[in-house]
Amino acid sequence: MTLKIYGVAFSRAARALWAAEELGLAYEHIKTPFSGGAPRSPEMLKLNPNGRIPVIDDDGVVVWESMAINLYLAKKAGGALAPKNLVEDGQMTMWSVWAMTECEKAALQILFNRVVYPEDKRDEKAVQDAMATLRGPLGVLENALKAGGGQLVGGRFTIADLNVAAVLSWSRPARELHADFPGVTAWLKACLDRPAQKKVQAMR
Ligand SMILES: N[C@@H](CCC(=O)N[C@@H](CS)C(=O)NCC(=O)O)C(=O)O
Incomplete structure (x- = not known):
């Protein structure tokens, strides 16, 4: 099986x-x-x-x-995507939990109200609130990427990058927000341009 x-x-x-x-x-x-x-x-x-x-x-x-x-x-x-030791394991878990608790809800609001809902049902106030919520976490991520040479854990693409990028991909329609975080924007684009991600996008 x-x-x-x-x-x-x-x-x-x-x-x-x-x-x-x-x-x-x-x-x-x-x-x-x-x-x-x-x-x-x-x-x-x-x-x-x-x-x-x-x-x-x-x-x-x-x-x-x-x-x-x-x-x-x-x-x-x-x-390469897996933790090599307990320290990396802790860091990968940390980033994954962080994405869910600090970012997911606001990112989903952006996706729904900029893309998914029909135009007459969209709530721009919800988008503005979500963008305000995400400013802090995106600042944290920007600094972490700078410190980590463009990756979150171990200087390589890992499951932590994948998990965080998968959540934050929902916030991409807030272009004006992402423009203020160039490191995050470049990292997110690189993650979402990976062949494995493109293959999944084609399954939708
Ligand atoms: N925290 C869960 C959330 C899972 C979740 O909400 N999945 C949605 C689809 S994206 C679902 O199954 N919705 C069906 C329902 O709520 O009835 C996870 O990350 O796996």
Whole structure:
């Protein structure tokens, strides 16, 4: 049995698909949509009792939560994306948790209100609030990238870059915000231009 990744590419499952592609893992993509109650079917609730995608089933090892999935996959595969030691492990976990707690909600507001919602339903005030929220974290990231030679951990592209970039990709439509953080903008573009990410974008 191979690794199964549940969830469509136009969802947080894109993160797991990106990681699997980067890591060169063989996987089966089960395109469970997030709408219509699909994540709450009895079979899916057995895998993820939260009723959400993504979830993976790696030969019986079930993991949910996108950041946890990616840290698991990177550590299992080993290689450049994975932590080399406990210090890197701590740093990669730190950045992944940081992206979810400090950035994700605001980034999603930007995506919805600049791209996803029909124009007459968009709320520019929500975008302005989200941009204000993200200024602090993006400043932290800008400084960390400067200190780390353009990468977050170990001076190389790792699962930490992938996880943080996957979250912050949602905030890209706030171009005026990103313009104030040139290091973040260049790093994010480089992450999202990677062939594995392009492959996932084409799955949407
Ligand atoms: N924190 C979770 C969030 C998962 C999540 O909210 N997934 C959405 C799709 S992107 C979902 O399954 N929504 C279905 C629902 O809430 O009913 C993660 O990062 O994996």
